[in-house]
Amino acid sequence: MKQRSEKIVERIIQEHKDQKKKKNNESATHEDFVDVLLKFQDRMTLEIFAAGSETSSSAVDWAMAEMIRNRRVMKKAQEEVRQVFNKKGKVDEAGISDLKYLKSVVKETLRLHPSAPLLLPRESINAWAIGRDPKYWTEPESFMPERFVDSNIDFKGNNFEYIPFGAGRRICPGISYGVLNIELPLAFLLYHFDWKLPYGLKHEDLDMTELFGVSVRRKDHLSVIPIAYDDLKINSQEG
Template sequence: MLPRLGGYLRWRGRNVIDFRRMGHVGNGEKSEGAKKGTKRRQVCHGKGDVDEARLKELKYLSLVIKETFRLHPPFPLLLPRESRVDCEVNGYQVPCKTKIIINAWAIARDPKHWNEPETFYPERFLNNSIDFKGTDLEFIPFGAGRRMCPGISFALPNVELPLAKLLFHFDWEHPSGMNHQNLDMTEIFGVTMRRKDDLILIPTPFIC
């Protein structure tokens, strides 16, 4: 996953992890990042690593993951569905056998449900019960109902733990001449959504 730890890091891993690093580095000041670094190492109680048992104590990491799924859902358009009967939805007549495509990307940026929807702001989930497990229809990056994505239980640990380890073992900075204001967040849309360009960061190993 980490081809060049000795210098510039060219991260080619999962797109969702890539977007989380963008949010973490792109929106926080260096001093704030240092505070978060101290916190994430304190929860390990002096251990030289972070494990799954400690993930629940990394509250801010959970907020960042939620906010990234909101702004950058892995599947912007959910898998097509087909209506089984004639029905009416919010005044619209939907005939039987109609193909239905749900735009999860647009739903998660709807100003009717989200304050400043285009802003990366993890704290919006503080003291907020909204989750992406399919019960809150304003936030459905994995779909909802009986046919929601079955891979959610596999995907989350494979995002949370690797990201926690990256944040635990390294401090991260932009390359010289870059800052959060000139980061290119251009996205490529398709079956999945990803950043157009690779994320390049400089890791500094943390010695326990």
């Protein structure tokens, strides 16, 4: 019965989509309830992608800044990424699951710099403060991805000391999409380039000032110099 009902609904939706294509160049004369629902579906999809893109780009920025300040972490993450993808010669989604250390880097980044520091609605929960609470975290102000290696703490909201995406009924519905949107760009950046700071700036002097709002962004854009990995390989072979 359930399968029959689903087929009927799918047929109705497809009929409305087909009619919309036919009337694409004509003025709409009538819209029923299904047409309205399909419009809302398109808008919600756009909103999810737009919101996810902004918070993910901010997280990538924070992760790169933290790794540049912590060269040991950068080296370890870069070695892992290049070991996984060197045979392929490119980064792809299929290999992301093998990047255990990079996943820990992402978790540690979101612990210190959650994209949404205050979880709404109703009574606000300060996810930013929870992630830095010394009752739950050893050296809470230090960037240590190793704390998540072999740990069962994840993004699902089961561990209330770590809720960058919220928890319970109001947990972010786009966790998988959001996390992949952080992991994949980071893997690209770490695989294809080495990174250094300009103008003799020291790593420990990198400005990490936060700009608070609906999301937490870096006050200043991260300014770094990329060195192509292919050039590094050629130079090492010539040497």
